[in-house]
Amino acid sequence: SWTVNEIGAIKVRHGKSNAVSSQAPARARNFFPIYRPRADAGAPKYLILREALVAAIGDGWWKSGDRFPTEVELTRMTPYSLGTVQRAIQMLVAEGFVTRKHRSGSFVAPAYRRIGGPWLFRFLDADGRTFLPIFTKVTGRRRVAARGPWHEWLAQGAAGKPLLCIDRQIRVGRKLVAFNQVYIDPEAYPYIAKAAPRALDGANFAQLVEEANGLPISKIAHLASCGALPEAACKALGLVRGTHGMTVEIAASAGNSRPVSYQQLHMASSQPRIYISQSSGEWHGGMQAPAPES
Secondary structure (H helix, E strand, C coil): CCCHHHHCCCCCCCCCCHHHHCCCCHHHCCCHHHHCCCCCCCCCHHHHHHHHHHHHHHCCCCCCCCECCCHHHHHHHCCCCHHHHHHHHHHHHHCCCEEEECCCEEEECCHHHCCCCCCCCEEECCCCCCECCEEEEEEEEEEECCCCHHHHHHCCCCCCCCEEEEEEEEEECCEEEEEEEEEECCCCCHHHHHCCHHHHCCCCHHHHHHHHHCCCEEEEEEEEEEEECCHHHHHHHCCCCCCEEEEEEEEEEECCCEEEEEEEEEEECCCCCEECCCCCCCCECCECCCCCCC
8 A cells, every 4th residue: 555655755847848748649649758757766666657647637648538548558658567557547546637437447537626645634445555536625715813723833823813714525536524624824825815716626735835835744743533523514514513523633834844734624433534644743732833943
């Protein structure tokens, strides 16, 4: 099985390829020599292939709705074995880049359904090894000034500092499994604060921060508790008020412990098992304490 840490094991840069790929039909050329990561020394083969496939999809080599190559076809296009190809495709399916239709084959998913890493949480299939595809939908966004664990973490002691709360539905396939509340500093990440809610459907906020600010998520801390779910979560999940379940608090930081986001993930006890990645972060006062500035 593969882990969240393995997904982030290689950080690579792809060459400029729009001009190349637009000069000839995609089917007439092999994508791999163009999109293969440059800095792949020592990286697992399936991660190298995954990076190349994601880059090709993002560049429009295969567009939304296109039939995706079969496993056998990809073994002919690349120097990799069937097992390596299968593992890479499994990742693309779990991340929403590719969808599989029974008896029809695999297809490139619409952009709004693609959620790339890094992952702050995942859900496991019954086999205990396969990650389930996750889809998110924004259902609300509002400024919050009330103090809470999110304020202590994100405001860094600035009393009354307004923060932004984004409400999201978390679905595995068609099934609604969790209600997610994401808190961020709107001044630090204005592109998230100002984007249209529809544009944030399916977005991985950690990935947005990495791409826009060049700040890789360096620490993730989790705290799980069981009990009666908040009224807002019960309403969002269609549960009877007071239903018991699990709440997972997630604090993410980047660079030199710069606070990025605080999340609350609420779910009923009957949902799939949640996978939480390993983290070196520690909890202090209900939240991961930032390191002192050097």
